[in-house]
Amino acid sequence: MNTQYKLLNDPFLYLFIFFSIFPFIPILGKHISLGTEVLIWFLYALSFNLLLGYTGLPSFGHGAFYGVGSYVTALIYLRFVGNSRNIFLPLLASILVVGILSYFIGFVIRNKRGIYFALLTVAFSQVLYIIAFKWTEVTGGELGITRLFRGQFLGINLESSIRYYYFVLLIAFLGSIAIRKITLSPFGKVLQSLKQNETRVQYLGYDSAKYCCYVMTISGTFAGLCGGLYCMLYSSVFADNMHWIKSGDVVIATLLGGGMTNFYGPIVGSSIFILAREILSSVWDNWVLLYGFAFVLIILFMPTGLLGIFGKMKEKKHFEQFNNNKNR
Amino acid sequence: MNISTILILLFNGVLLGFIYSVVSIGFSLVLGIGQVINFAHGLLFAFGAHIFWYISPTIGYWPAFVITPLIVGGLGFLIEKLVITRVYGQDPLFGLLVTLGISLAGAELIRMIWGKLTKTVSTPVFAVGQVHLVNIIYPRYRVILAVISLLIILFVWWLIIRSNFGTIVKAGMTDSEMISALGHNLPVLRNRVFVMGSILAGVAGIVAAPLWGVKSEMGNDILMLAFIIALMGGLGSIKGTVIAGLVIGIISSLGVLFIPRMVEAVPFILLIVVLFYKPKGLYGELTILGEVTAREK
Numbered sequence: 001m002n003t004q005y006k007l008l009n010d011p012f013l014y015l016f017i018f019f020s021i022f023p024f025i026p027i028l029g030k031h032i033s034l035g036t037e038v039l040i041w042f043l044y045a046l047s048f049n050l051l052l053g054y055t056g057l058p059s060f061g062h063g064a065f066y067g068v069g070s071y072v073t074a075l076i077y078l079r080f081v082g083n084s085r086n087i088f089l090p091l092l093a094s095i096l097v098v099g100i101l102s103y104f105i106g107f108v109i110r111n112k113r114g115i116y117f118a119l120l121t122v123a124f125s126q127v128l129y130i131i132a133f134k135w136t137e138v139t140g141g142e143l144g145i146t147r148l149f150r151g152q153f154l155g156i157n158l159e160s161s162i163r164y165y166y167f168v169l170l171i172a173f174l175g176s177i178a179i180r181k182i183t184l185s186p187f188g189k190v191l192q193s194l195k196q197n198e199t200r201v202q203y204l205g206y207d208s209a210k211y212c213c214y215v216m217t218i219s220g221t222f223a224g225l226c227g228g229l230y231c232m233l234y235s236s237v238f239a240d241n242m243h244w245i246k247s248g249d250v251v252i253a254t255l256l257g258g259g260m261t262n263f264y265g266p267i268v269g270s271s272i273f274i275l276a277r278e279i280l281s282s283v284w285d286n287w288v289l290l291y292g293f294a295f296v297l298i299i300l301f302m303p304t305g306l307l308g309i310f311g312k313m314k315e316k317k318h319f320e321q322f323n324n325n326k327n328r
Numbered sequence: 329m330n331i332s333t334i335l336i337l338l339f340n341g342v343l344l345g346f347i348y349s350v351v352s353i354g355f356s357l358v359l360g361i362g363q364v365i366n367f368a369h370g371l372l373f374a375f376g377a378h379i380f381w382y383i384s385p386t387i388g389y390w391p392a393f394v395i396t397p398l399i400v401g402g403l404g405f406l407i408e409k410l411v412i413t414r415v416y417g418q419d420p421l422f423g424l425l426v427t428l429g430i431s432l433a434g435a436e437l438i439r440m441i442w443g444k445l446t447k448t449v450s451t452p453v454f455a456v457g458q459v460h461l462v463n464i465i466y467p468r469y470r471v472i473l474a475v476i477s478l479l480i481i482l483f484v485w486w487l488i489i490r491s492n493f494g495t496i497v498k499a500g501m502t503d504s505e506m507i508s509a510l511g512h513n514l515p516v517l518r519n520r521v522f523v524m525g526s527i528l529a530g531v532a533g534i535v536a537a538p539l540w541g542v543k544s545e546m547g548n549d550i551l552m553l554a555f556i557i558a559l560m561g562g563l564g565s566i567k568g569t570v571i572a573g574l575v576i577g578i579i580s581s582l583g584v585l586f587i588p589r590m591v592e593a594v595p596f597i598l599l600i601v602v603l604f605y606k607p608k609g610l611y612g613e614l615t616i617l618g619e620v621t622a623r624e625k
Contacts, residue, residue: 058421112603115365115420119555120603123596126552130596134589245548248428255425286440292433299426300414 011264012177019169023162031278032161036233038274039165039172040226041253045266046179047222048250053259053266054183055215056195058118060247061125065102065220067242069094069227071132074145074237085151087158087232094228095221102220103213110209110216113198122244129242144238148231168229175222176267182218183263191215249273252295258305265307272306332464337581339461343470343539345577346477348557349570350532351550353484354525356558356569360501361521364412364423369554370547371434372526376400376533378442381449381542389452397530404526408519416518431547438544447542473535480531485566497521501564556599562612572610 007013019039023029044066051057073090080089109120132139139145150158158164182188190211193201198208231237240246250270257269280287302308351373358366379399384392407430415423455469488494500507500517508514533546540546557576561568576595583591602609 115424116603116607118421118424119559120600122552123599123603126596127593127600130590130593134592244552245432248432251425252429286436288436289433289440292429292431292436295429295432296411296426299422299429300411303422 012173012180015267016169016173023165032165033233034274034278036161036165036168037230038271039168040229040233041250041270041274042267043172043175043179044223044226045250045254045257045259045270046176046263047219047226049254049259049263049266050179050182050191050215050219052251052254053261053263054188054195055191055212057212057215058114058251059121059216059219060118060244060251061105061121061123062219062223062250063242063244063247064121064125064128065098065223066227066230067132067237067239068101068128069098069224070231070237070241071139071145071227072097072224073228073231074148075138077148077232078145085149086154087150087152088154090232091153091225091228094224098224098227099217099221102224103217106213106216106220110213122247125242125244125247129239129244132239132242139239140237142239144236145231146236148235148237150232150235164233168233171225171229175225179222180263187211187214255303255305256295256298258307260308261304262307265305268306334582334585335462335464336466337585338578339464339466339470339474341578341581342574343474343477343577344581345570345574346474346481347532347536347539348550348553348577349573350477350480350484350528350535352554352557352561352569352573353481353566354528354532355554356561356563356565357488357497357521358525359558360564361497361504362412362416362423362518363420364415365420365427365555366412366522366525367424367427367551368407368430368434369427369525369529370549370551371431372400372404372529372547373533373536373550374435374438374544374547375403376530377449377537377542377546378438378447378533378544379530380534380537381447382442384449389454393534396534397527400530400533401523401527404523404529405519407526408522412522413515413518431551435544435547442544444544449538449542451538469538473538477532477535480528481566481570484528488564488566493520498564553595556595556602558609560598560602560606560609562609565609565611568609568611 019035022035023032028035044062048059048062051059051062072094073087076090076093077087081087105121105124109117109124112120133141135141150164152158153167156163156167158167183191190201190206194208194211202208227241230241253269253273254266255269256272257267258265259269276291277287280290284290298305351369355366355369358364358369376396380392380396383395387395411426411430412423415426451467451469455472457468458465459468459471460466461471488497496507496512496517500512500514504514507517532550536546536550553576557569557572560572560575561570576598579594579598580591583594587594
């Protein structure tokens with residue numbers, strides 16, 4: 001298979017083209033910040049899917065990494081950046097700090113599986129949430145941190161929202177391609193086999209705990225970067241994003257699109273999730289009602305998600321159905 | 329910080345502990361028999377409080393006290409029949425997500441019907457006034473609420489430990505296939521336990537309504553606590569659940585004196601500790617939902 005053929009069959013190419021011309025599409029293009037949010041979520045959900053869809057680790061505390069990423073970016077921005085308004089250092093700091101944090105949490109819970117893993121991630125994220133919510137001197141508590149005006153990224157001016165959109169587009173695609181590389185690498189294959197049969201992977205000589213710790217670090221780091229990008233998008237940070245209910249949103253978005261069976265599922269899911277949220281909430285105040293019911297129906301009747309319906313999956317041999325992992 | 333402040337906080341903590349225990353016992357039983365992590369439990373709690381707030385002014389305190397749990401039980405029956413029966417025997421994450429969806433939708437339904445504002449339940453006439461306990465003055469209503477919750481806990485304890493029904497439920501927790509082989513109708517049993525859990529959540533909602541105010545988010549707040557307490561106490565152990573409930577209640581109440589800001593984080597830290605060092609809980613014989621770690625198998 002030659003390179004050209006590969007490129008033309010790559011969904012990322014079409015996604016990239018679509019998102020590149022997005023600002024120029026007549027009606028949708030008006031909502032640049034919405035588009036930016038979709039891009040951020042796209043990377044966030046893909047990184048989350050490394051845990052849920054690939055390794056089979058149900059993390060319910062991913063919002064904590066996202067939130068800590070936002071706070072670190074905001075705090076570094078306020079303390080160290082000053083008049084240059086360069087967001088390079090804050091974003092770098094968010095990657096480093098969240099990387100260390102997620103490595104630490106991943107290390108602590110590397111041996112836990114299934115529902116125990118989910119509970120521990122909830123517990124850690126709630127502790128972080130309460131710290132963010134109550135430590136008013138540093139995090140601003142309930143009021144959050146506002147007035148974070150982005151200026152430039154190493155000399156590239158990002159003040160206008162369209163420039164920031166393309167900046168996020170670039171980061172989101174580089175990040176997504178990196179995540180895809182990871183899933184296709186030998187490391188990614190080990191992760192997928194961990195989901196199917198951990199005991200056998202251990203007999204093959206892999207240290208499964210180490211792999212879980214590493215995937216947690218990778219996934220958390222990307223989430224931290226997304227949090228940083230998000231806080232620079234809306235110039236503010238609030239603790240709400242760290243609550244476990246909000247962490248449920250990314251789980252929902254991932255499952256909605258079919259992250260359990262398809263690499264591109266989270267992209268579909270998070271786009272639909274963000275758009276539905278914006279459209280429904282502008283039409284009807286109580287849109288969460290529909291959202292909750294839709295979620296129940298999706299879980300009950302199409303556990304493989306939207307992309308799962310279409311059946312033909314690129315890497316379906318490596319996945320099992322969502323509810324079929326009792327032998328783990 | 330004098331002794332009477334501490335005593336008042338201690339009594340508040342005990343009352344809180346009783347409420348937590350009532351909620352957690354229902355949660356724990358459903359988790360034990362159905363292997364379903366019921367995130368809709370907090371919703372049923374919130375529904376109990378709202379329905380009670382809504383109907384008690386018209387039909388009086390005690391009739392509302394009887395009718396509300398029945399309505400919540402009926403709601404639990406519907407949820408179980410329509411949704412949760414479909415997830416029995418599947419991955420626990422499945423049940424968790426489905427019930428999370430139900431609780432999101434239900435909380436929104438509460439906001440739709442009864443509005444977003446926090447509502448207060450006034451003290452009924454017979455409970456106005458104070459009681460002298462040791463050397464402090466304590467509201468009579470709170471004492472009554474504590475006694476009611478204690479009676480409920482004792483009744484459930486009797487039901488599970490001493491009655492025939494309870495024996496079957498406990499057997500069902502250990503080996504559900506075996507009890508169906510012995511001729512007991514497992515779907516009906518699960519349904520009854522779920523309805524019982526819903527009724528308990530509804531009652532706890534009634535008891536908590538005058539203390540915390542009635543709002544749609546009250547379910548989310550107590551859900552995680554119920555989860556923590558059920559885990560700490562040990563699955564299916566009433567004694568363990570009550571002890572864990574009292575511990576969490578007293579810590580959250582007295583903790584305000586020592587760490588006023590971080591008191592809400594304490595239950596989660598306890599959860600981490602329990603999951604690491606005592607995954608079976610204080611008095612539990614079973615770990616929830618099978619294996620704990622990758623290696624212990």
